Amino acid sequence: MNITVFCSAAALDDRYTAPARDFARALGERGHTLVWGGSFAGLMGVVADEAKAAGAKLVGISVEMLAHKAYSGADELVTTANLAERKAQLLERADALVVLVGGLGTLDEVTEVLELKKHGLHDKPVVLLDTDGFYDGMRTQLRRMDQEGFLPRPLDELVRFAPDGATALRYAEEAVDGSADDAVSASA
Numbered sequence: 001m002n003i004t005v006f007c008s009a010a011a012l013d014d015r016y017t018a019p020a021r022d023f024a025r026a027l028g029e030r031g032h033t034l035v036w037g038g039s040f041a042g043l044m045g046v047v048a049d050e051a052k053a054a055g056a057k058l059v060g061i062s063v064e065m066l067a068h069k070a071y072s073g074a075d076e077l078v079t080t081a082n083l084a085e086r087k088a089q090l091l092e093r094a095d096a097l098v099v100l101v102g103g104l105g106t107l108d109e110v111t112e113v114l115e116l117k118k119h120g121l122h123d124k125p126v127v128l129l130d131t132d133g134f135y136d137g138m139r140t141q142l143r144r145m146d147q148e149g150f151l152p153r154p155l156d157e158l159v160r161f162a163p164d165g166a167t168a169l170r171y172a173e174e175a176v177d178g179s180a181d182d183a184v185s186a187s188a
């Protein structure tokens with residue numbers, strides 16, 4: 001399946017890169033396709049290298065303003081005109097979305113896919129890999145929104161938090177396989 005990954009464009013230390021590598025390796029070994037921002041920058045490049053080495057197909061969705069940062073080893077590289085179009089393609093091409101550690105770009109991407117999911121504009125699984133408690137603050141904020149009536153659907157339906165790469169991949173696979181089963185039983 002196509003797994004869109006959002007993650008940092010910064011160069012990070014081993015505390016963050018090791019779990020991201022584990023996830024990317026598992027993605028490749030399980031025969032999935034990596035869809036990502038199409039850059040060699042920082043953790044994005046680490047994830048692409050590791051997934052490729054493990055046999056993944058790579059689909060990069062770059063953007064004109066960052067074309068000079070494009071990854072040269074992708075099987076397919078799309079260059080969009082702007083960031084909004086890129087986010088739309090990253091979602092469109094996904095069967096599931098996995099969010100690794102990241103900064104404002106990653107935060108922008110994950111909040112957009114959650115907002116669209118909240119409105120029922122897609123129902124793709126979203127999994128946050130909570131490396132070293134990186135997303136604890138976000139989880140606390142989202143839980144408060146859920147408990148105090150800010151969300152129209154239960155938080156558990158919008159996003160799952162995974163403690164490690166293997167679990168993140170399993171959550172994504174289970175959600176996609178489960179929705180395939182639902183489609184079969186609905187048409188039976």
Ligand SMILES: C/C(=C\CNc1ncnc2c1ncn2[C@@H]1O[C@H](COP(=O)(O)O)[C@@H](O)[C@H]1O)CO
Pocket residue numbers: 005006007008009010036037038039041044066069101102103104105106107109
């Ligand atoms: C500005 C510099 C590098 C930025 N290069 C990027 N290349 C491709 N995609 C990017 C880049 N920066 C952000 N993105 C997208 O946002 C996410 C990462 O942003 P974050 O702020 O680092 O979390 C990522 O998922 C991309 O889709 C240095 O010269």
